[in-house]
Amino acid sequence: MPKSSRRLHPLAIVLMFVGSIKNWFILGLMLFPVISNFAKQFSFSGFFIYTILILLLFAYDCFRYAFFTYEIGADSLTINSGLIVRKHTHIPFERIQSIEQNQWFFFKPFNLVKLSIETASQSDKAEATLPLVKATVATEIEQRRTQDVPTEVNKVIPALATYQIANRDLNLYALTSLGIIPIFIALSWVYNRVVDVLPSTWQTNAGQSLQKLSFAYLIIVIVVVFVIGLAFSYLNILQKYYHFNLARVGNRLEAERGLFKTNHYSLPINRIQAVSFKQNILRQLLQLTTITTNTASKQDDDDKNENITIMPVIKDNAAFSYLHPFINWVSLDAPKLQKLTPNRYWLFIRNSVATVLIPIFLCLWFLRPWGWLSLLLIPWAMGQGWYSAKSTGWLIENDQLILQTGHWFNRSLTVIPHLNIQSLAFRQSVWMTRTHLAHLTVNVRQGNGNQEVEVRYLPENVVRDIYKWYRQ
Structure with missing residues (x-):
């Protein structure tokens, strides 16, 4: 079948332009004093200069759109992009591992999605991305990918297990999130950047205004900022995991979630390297846990450098039994860990x-x-x-290494099959030799990188037993 060049949907120009604004915003903010001085020297308006720059950026994105085409052939997908240096990405259908779909709510009436296509290569991100195309394109690529598979394999496979987050559980998950902390860190960073570019007279006036406020008013301002940050964190989690659904279909996990941006991704079970059960101190009090996976995958559930969340919130005592139908090498019962004295x-x-x-x-x-x-x-x-110390635990069971650690009032229990351990390290200082203690570090693949799980101050004989088990 001959290939025919296709273009992205015209609304992709808007998407590209918004992305460019986001990429250049911080730099533009930092260059604000330079541009202002330049405008004064040549009797230009700073607004005029920024308008010209924005128009140039828009023109650049129009050219990007014009030069971006893709071709769906009988046995491969080809993507052509680039203005000055042309790039041609050729992907045979049999190498495609998964197709991730993302859809903003304002694109739903147009049935438009962003496609991220992942293969078995070792790159740090998806090998190909179609920024905005009809959802039928994903269906067409999937059909081409499986066209050589026997009919009995191609037939619709019923879900072997399903999970849908309940509204009450989602509210508890959002309320017990400590996501407000990174929000305050981000606000502090933005504040410092803004202060750097504001005129000194503005900074002086703001400082004088703050000095005039009474202590009670300052407390009110702090409380209001805290409440706004808490509300933002709460609403962000609600929209992110809205209508979260997980299903096991054949040998894959299919997940979908999101209110404003619907995210659908597929995860082959054989690429799961480890499973983690995570709790912050608030969720421990409520006996709730979050289940994530380490995967040999570029998909990251929008959490950069984080594991893929497959169950946002579930009761602690039911976590293992509920997960078992989805990942059958996970035990039905929660492990009874060995603990430090x-x-x-x-x-x-x-x-x-x-x-x-x-x-x-x-x-x-x-x-x-x-x-x-x-x-x-x-x-x-x-x-x-x-x-x-209280959280530290370990166990070898069913040819799996189970480790539990606690950091910053967050507890994580990780289940790692023997075959998925990349390496294991045994560390012991001179002083630890005398007390017969040692540190254990286990490396497991995460995406195309590595995650270390370190358990400290274990008895030396325990670490040696684990090391011996690993060498078998």
């Missing part, structure tokens, strides 16, 4: 307290008298150390 807890507490001593010293020296409040970090660090 309480006399080893002080090692974690010591290390945790040591990490806050320097910040406390600097606060006491430079921020008097408010620096004395930094002493509150000591009981916090002691609690964190105790929590890490």
